[in-house]
């Protein structure tokens with residue numbers, strides 16, 4: 001169990017992360033929040049890479065900064081993963097396995113092979129990394145975190161900048177990893193976590209605003225999502241603050257908006273999505289009037 005007790009980080013007098021408590025068991029956990037919310041700060045604190053200003057993070061009761069043994073049980077993938085471009089994936093993973101003290105040659109080779117398979121890089125394993133796509137580099141980053149079978153894997157924005165196919169591939173790699181361990185991943189793309197995470201954390205301006213399931217997050221927009229069909233004429237005159245989406249049909253524009261009151265007399269309430277709950281929570285739009 002990965003836990004945080006009053007875990008916080010301050011730079012001079014500003015809290016990048018206000019003290020918070022967490023309990024993260026096995027499975028996939030999603031971390032959401034706008035730019036500068038404190039996601040990377042929390043992840044680096046949980047990985048033992050940053051000195052907290054308050055409290056501590058613990059893995060099974062041992063501080064994550066308590067030496068190499070506990071650190072080897074936590075894999076961390078930064079937002080931007082860098083490696084030597086002239087090395088192949090196999091060479092790089094071998095190097096990481098040795099640095100992690102995985103034992104003799106046979107143990108290293110076995111771990112490298114297993115990891116290449118897990119991240120779907122077996123076919124490209126002997127090509128220099130400079131020939132890899134962005135998605136392949138990301139998968140290699142996850143591979144280096146998985147090597148040595150850590151109990152916890154922390155991944156900062158794994159799918160940023162990837163095409164849809166690669167995004168799905170990466171999601172599957174992480175879902176597989178989460179079957180047997182704790183995986184925490186941060187993202188700005190809600191669809192990345194919608195189907196795979198039972199537990200979501202939402203940070204904003206250094207504060208933990210929400211922890212719970214996707215349906216609980218969606219409920220922040222309960223009775224605040226409205227849908228209606230506007231004519232092209234109405235649409236051209238529409239000035240809405242809380243517009244969520246607009247889809248053109250042959251008859252007009254199907255609109256969806258967030259607000260306390262119906263934006264037009266004939267708008268009807270709609271079931272909120274997780275994304276709409278998130279927007280409602282972050283923007284404090286619960287009280288918006290049209």
Ligand SMILES: Nc1ncnc2c1ncn2[C@@H]1O[C@H](COP(=O)(O)OP(=O)(O)OP(=O)(O)O)[C@@H](O)[C@H]1O
Nearest residue numbers: 011015016017033034035036037038039040041042
């Ligand atoms: N070394 C530092 N010195 C001073 N302030 C910092 C430092 N590192 C981070 N911060 C501040 O802490 C806050 C949280 O930053 P953090 O990188 O954790 O946010 P984030 O949610 O990961 O953002 P993004 O989504 O843009 O990656 C920001 O206001 C940032 O400016």
